[in-house]
Amino acid sequence: MRFRFEVLGVLRPPLRRPLLSLLVAAGLGLLAQPVLADDDFFGEDWPRTEGYEEVGYFCGSCHSLAIVKQQGLSRPHWDELFDWMIEDQGMAELEPDQRELYLDYLARHFNEDHRPQ
């Protein structure tokens, strides 16, 4: 299982949402909706700020992002949750900068003031 997490760990630099393909699709009339680069692997309620792809693909490879979106945890508690996933659930150790990026994102959007929709 470790292999998988390492694979996911190399998700950076983030895959760019190809503007070209959007333009092509729009040109072909395939997009009735506004062009929002809406990546619904994540769902609309996964805020598009720095790190969203890295965190989203990483967490979403093992469990639903729905469980992430329900939480309202402080940064230290997210940090503990990573420890729990690493120590108890077989997740690979995170690189320090990777961990910072993920914690920043989670604490930015899913902190104690966050309530499930």
Place this chain on the structure above:
Amino acid sequence: MSKSKKERGICELYAEDPERADYLVFGRVADKGRRGFLKGAGLVTMGAALGAAIPFHRNMPAGLIPAAYAESLADFKIAGKNGLTVLNDRPINAETPAHLLNDDITPTDRLFIRNNGLPPENMDPATWTLTIDGDVERPMTLSIDDLKREFEVVSYALQLECGGNGRSAFNPPARGNQWSLGAVGNCMWTGVRLVDVLNAVGVKPTAIYTAHYGADTHLSGDPDKLPISRGVPIEKAMSPYNLIAFEQNGGPIHPMNGAPLRLVVPGWPGSCSQKWLTRIQLRDVEHDGPKMTGSSYRVPKNNVAPGTDVPKEDFEIIHSMPVKSLITLPETGITLPAGTTVAAVRGHAWAGDNFISRVDVSHDFGTTWTETNLMVPPNPYSWQTWEVDVPLPEPGYYEIWARATDSEGNQQPFAINWNPKGYLNNTMPRVAVTVGA
């Protein structure tokens, strides 16, 4: 929202470079024939994502997006379940809105689902076996037919509730599935008594705890990891109302509720009632399987202020669930027609190892209370239905509150006794009712 819009993002990822997308998302590497060659981690990951193994994975073209893979719960359906609110789809966790729990015996399609891992693929009752071992005189492995033949088969209405039911009301929030009120139900379970089986294998005097094992697999797909393995002290295990169950409401157990064989250990957190049961081990120590230790299914020994960080050693294992109730009629948020002066109010109450002795309701924010008509349970550990007509003397907004009292005199509190993991919220349930002007 259209499905195509929901899937566009991952579609784009795949459109750009399907093989690279496979590699990034699933660790999947295409073989020479451009078929997705899922092996090791990639196969397990994709299987875990789908909640099932992919029997024809070698035929699955590289870059093909599994149709079931979309990060949306809106269209997620669970066969054989009806009206449940899905909190999580990997693993599946779903609860029942309170007004759909009005039946005295919860229909199979209305019982909540709390999965910790991925259900087994094979749930064939004909080949299923249960092993009882550990600190016993005569370890045994029994088929379901053996259980039916060797032991008395009994049926009881038994309440099952997730230890975290009501967690969504915690502040600060507690981590985990944000259950509202509906991770509870009272099905008719048919099986053999756990105590009869334990007596048949001969529990050694050294045995103090049970350890339960199921056939579900860890979310990571790692066969060496168990998603959950909990147990109970031997005294609880010997209760005549614990069942090794093979029928739910007279029919097969729902696959997500543990088919074809599960424990039902009523009155304690649902996690004691191992689903897809394969083994019960008797131990001479407190069981230390996954979700027995740390802060799982534990609360602080002493009450703490909301938000307190509690050291691991200050937690204790939850035993009996506390006194609770649910209002199933009327549905909260309902508007009754102008001229309505009375509402029929109905619900259930239960109290872990205890009985319910009375249930009172208020329609004026707790100022006055009316005792309800409380039914006798069909057997111990069944929830008890109560009902009463409540006056609604004039138009306006009402809240109907219920407050159960158990046989030990414990009452439901108004406020949550906060604990870090969000267990045991037994506050009084409230429904909102408006009478039109």
